[in-house]
Amino acid sequence: MLPTIEQRLATELNCKAPQVAAAVTLLDEGATVPFIARYRKEVTGGLDDTQLRLLEERLRYLRELEERRAAIIASITEQNKMTPELLDAVLHAEDKTRLEDLYLPYKPKRRTKAQIAIEAGLAPLAESLLGNPALDPETEAGKYLRAPFESADGNNPGVADNKAALDGARQILMERFAEDATLLQSLREYVQEHGIVESKVVEGKQEEGEKFADYFDYTENLSSIPSHRALALLRGRREGMLDVTLRLDSEPEKPKWDAPHNPCESRIAARFGIRQAGRPADKWLCDTARWTWRVKSFMHLETELMGALREAAELSAINVFATNLKALLLAAPAGQRATMGLDPGLRTGVKVAVVDATGKVVDTAVIYPHQPKNDWHGALHTLGQLATKHKVSLISIGNGTASRETDKLAQELIKLYPEPKMNKIVVSEAGASVYSASEFASRELPDMDVSLRGSVSIARRLQDPLAELVKIDPKSIGVGQYQHDVSQTQLARSLDAVVEDCVNAVGVDVNTASVPLLTRVSGLSASVAQAIVNYRDSKGAFPNRAALKAVPRLGDKTFEQAAGFLRVMGGENPLDASAVHPESYPLVEKILRDINKDIKAVIGETSLIKTLQPAKYADEQFGVPTISDILKELEKPGRDPRPEFTTATFKDGVEEISDLRPDMILEGVVTNVAAFGAFVDIGVHQDGLVHISALSNTYVKDPHTVVKAGQVVKVKVLEVDAKRKRIALTMRLSDSAPVAGSNPQQRADRNDRRSMGQHSKQSAKAEPLGGSMAAAFAKLRS
Template sequence: MQKITRQLADEIKISEAQVRSAVELLDGGATVPFIARYRKEVTGGLDDIQLRELEARLSYLRELTDRRAAVIKSIQEQGKLTPELLAAIEAAPTKQELEDIYLPFKPKRRTKGMIAKEAGLEPLADKLFADPTLNPNVEAEAFILPAGKIEGADFTTVAAVLDGVRDLLSERWAEDAVLVQGLREWLWTEGLFRSKLSAGKDENNPDVAKFRDYFEYDEPIGRVPSHRALAVFRGRALEMLDAKLVLPVEPEPGKPSLAEGKIALHLGWSHASRAGDDLIRKCVAWTWRVKLSLSTERDLFTRLREEAEKVAIKVFADNLRDLLLAAPAGPRVVMGLDPGIRTGVKVAVVDATGKLVETSTVYPHEPRKDWDGSLYTLAKLAEKHGVNLIAIGNGTASRETDKLAGELIKLMSKHDATKVIDKVVVSEAGASVYSASEYASNEMPDVDVSLRGAASIARRLQDPLAELVKIDPKSIGVGQYQHDVNQSELARTLEAVVEDCVNKVGVDLNTASVPLLTRVSGLSTTTAKAVVRWREANGAFANRQQLLKVTGLGAKTFEQSAGFLRIRDGDNPLDMTAVHPETYPVVERIMAQTGKPVAELMGRADMLKTLKPELFANDTVGVITVKDILSELEKPGRDPRPDFKVAKLQDGVEDIKDLKVDMVLEGTVSNVAAFGAFVDLGVHQDGLIHVSQLSNKFITDAREVVKTGDIIKVKVLEVDVARKRISLTMKMDAAPARKDGPRDNRFEHAGRDNRQRSGSGGGGSYSSGYTAPPQAAAGSAMASAFAKLQGLKK
């Protein structure tokens, strides 16, 4: 454990004492949110990001330690464990390097090299390699065996004996850990990742054409971006692309390759036209071509995939975090519109508390085309319930329904000029999953499944976090290639993001749903249900201490969860804050010092800032915690999420045809990828800001500048109405794209009208499953740098 502690400290750049404290807390059952928020003194102020990294690496290193012990035991039982080998095993930093060392000792099926050893050819192999001046044909004569001497092998001729020598030496060299690791790292740096169209595939087939950028593609494997690697791997899995690892320089026919030269160099051998050199060269070539080329390709493809998946999972996690922590509209009456064509637009109105008050279905589109009747129905609902916000799902017929909502707003403003209604297009990804869930059935038992989705869309504006936690994070659809990555790692990462977001915001104990409570630190689904049952049986919680009356919720669970649960208008004003009950005595000391009751202290920043935290610290509560308490008292129950804003769309700009070059507009960031950000301008087609157009300084990841949900100002660089492509910039001094410049068609457009319902997975998803291009050009070529998100995630 000391070795693991030292390594974790070096990797995360923290002290060993911090590692030991964090590991002790984690092993004791404490959650990351609890440790990050309420055990800062113990860990030296480690935040949730550091703790998540520590938690993941701790698990890996413990698995590595267990595997190392198993390897040592196996080699000991074979009687082959030397001090040097033991030292190498103990020093192996990764699972792969440990397996490289173990490979020669790993029990395996009977190989040709083993058979050659059984035939007694090892002395001959050692002799010929040690002294290449010897004539192999002459030396092999003494090792010829009669037929049937060795089961499953024939060494009755000189050629057969020398083949055995080749098998024996090539197998030995292929199991040389230093050689294998050296070749692997060289090829990771210098090797090329190459793909081409699979034989017999029609490149004009729409499904095949999605991978057109990779029909003739290669790039240094160590520098392949995540999205390109995953695109090629997907194409290969679909048998539309062939992919392989190739050497940086292809060998001339009949000449040794660079890889063979690397092997020879490692062995300390070179061809000097001696009697045995041709045999050794043959053994070297066999080592690469038969033993190592495919296994090295497999290893590096695995490494490339794993690194690409890490990036893709991080993109998903970052976008999910932004979505969950998006600004809540709060207690406003919202009308949710779930767009549809033949089945109609589903309508649900929820009151300021999120309660569903009325539903309907209107048919403004094909085949009924009841536009006026739909407007009348929506206007009646808006007037009856005082709707002041409209949420429009971004699925099929979203742009047509958005136009309907726009006309409704104009109609209502004519009726009452003081009436202000805003409209927002929201992602409906996962709405269908929620609608058909057991929880939705219990929440809205008498409501049709299709109408539940409209209610969920409406609530997503009121409180995105509270509504989205009801859905499996993987169904929310803000990830790239989410079905191509390691699903268990994706699930683990996304669950951690949801947990961190929920606990960062805090949860109202008296209104929270079971899914939301389940995400609170320390609570499980069982205890969350028990909390709700207690609430239903006994009424609202009056104070946090009543949690201990809930069946199954003991002292440990209370410790982990209480600080994240809020009670408004309860017995103790501190129960609506993030101050943990265990530190209430600190507040009592502050009250005694100031002579003010807690209600008068809360919100009094002028008074609280004059207090010295050191005066209230003791052996159990340190200065860091006291500072947090004072900060919380300054802004009790504050919501860390931003204020809700709606982009101010420009009058007269309602369609892509209305856009002009150099127009400056306000829009909402709808999705972010490493290569750029998509922006909803209210013209039914998202525009793309390429990463090169996000800032005047160099950036590599769009999220350095923007995140999903941001309201930003952009300038139009280029509009291609025919192709439905909009190029944008945040650099207001940027020149428009040259009309005569070369076009780069490797990005296909990702507009809102291409967002499709993802089968049983729910609503429109426009951020996963695109085949991104080999490169994205800036300037004029950037204008067409779009990714058509083809619903490939399914």
């Protein structure tokens, strides 16, 4: 028998079956991955959140597989076609592809040409010619002529002549050959290894499809095509600009009918003992093998394998998005400091919002320092008054249209108003407009004009990126690659998991958190999160975690899942501000009694805590892993896993692409990471691309191992194409810019910028599918 789901998952996760079984039980009981990973280590044997997420995803797949297996067995049994051998094969099918291959001959289908031929009595003709090629096809066919007739399934044309008889017999054999599961798997494996993806521009679409120019005459091995190129090809096909096909590497040109069998046709012939030996039926049978490949098997495999390519590419793109999103959500917070948010604009003005240290909006304004009004001094005066009145510490500037001009304004503001001491930071404004028009924003800021809400979001995301970005649909945050081309259900599930993991890794202040933030806490639904806020608004701040039990609809199970991730800052019990779960409070009290100390004397005392031995306090309920976690938490209660807050300093005088020069070294912020490299904001309204080969002096397989979204990096300018708004950068500062005039083609990645969701308002508008530079990549490859 096939191993159980638990056994298969244990093998895939490289752990023991009991660990998997315990995790599956917890998931089925409604426990979340963050809760299991942090508070049930003894139960699962220490499975971490990455393993648990994979387990959760694979568990879903394997359960669907078992449901499909049961349905197939029932269907074949109902047809009275189940045999012991077939049942054994179905029971041992390890994946959905193998299962569907076995089911193919029994799958209910529309009345086929083969079925019509069988109704007409041509099955014996097909069997006799296959079994004895010495028979003469024409002579044998003459024995099966039949007038049209009515069958149980409808009208049958009968068998008018020898040609009709042989055509019908061929259809019967073709269907049998094409539905042979063993043969189909052999053909699939061959095409996977020897398949070539080929694309040509659709005639007459050269100008309209210019953005896909690199794929107008393109070939690449099916087995090696990277995800971003696969998605670009498939998008081009979907938009009607490209013809994308699959062929064998041995057939660059369409083969003729009288050519020798290709490797796949030879496999079909060999499987059924067909060979050219000069016998009367040999040619007819060889042609039948060829027809099977060209008309049935290849068309089936082309659809399936191109679909598999799309699924694999989508999964890769989703993983890139998830990794980037995690980096962005866990970016360093500036902290609780009064912040001014500037949403830059030209004709419509710069929208201004000031929020206090808690994120509460205390003032708003609209200024017009840029064209066409050019009220520079009036804008400075307004900002100066707001900064002085509210003791602004930080200025957060959106990175869209007019951001560098607005950055200049902020710089002059800081010089004119040295008190309060202010710092300015340019932040990504991706998703701010989505938030502005959202239902939550209308409830949170009901009396504020929609155009001003974006500046509030820009200010708050500097204070605490996680707390603000959870209010926005993750797909609108702009760190994806071909995000609109992938399965939206799978994308949403993956991104939701990332947000949940990030929120619970950091923890949430239950007395200040918004509904969207609370909704992402382990165990809390949107309705319960709203109930917590309503209760807080009517009863006041929660004095301790236990008080949460008074919230309507927040039962014991929900409290168990959520309590460890909710913080009560400055409350009655210092443990309520930590990640120690309330269920472990008795254990902490036991430790305190043993060392004769109170909790306030222990928290933060690293030297004391390091003398404690976790094994001494272990019992049936709490093992060494949990106790070790508790002691670490007592050392630094409520510690934030996010890094220290740092900012990039854009170079003065470098504000437009035209200001860039080769070999110029600049500081920038990574805005997005893709499979082929990283995009960096260097303050010129257009992100530059550091190709994967230019990220490090050593080989880099995955850019995410070197950089992440939000990271401050130093880069050197290699080449600038101002006309096409393309900037090639390198993080290998010893590299030199390519010599002018050298322009070898680096075709493969030129369209990759076009895959990215959004880098700035300008880049998105200028090149909705933009690309990296051939010359720069040629240099980087050397």
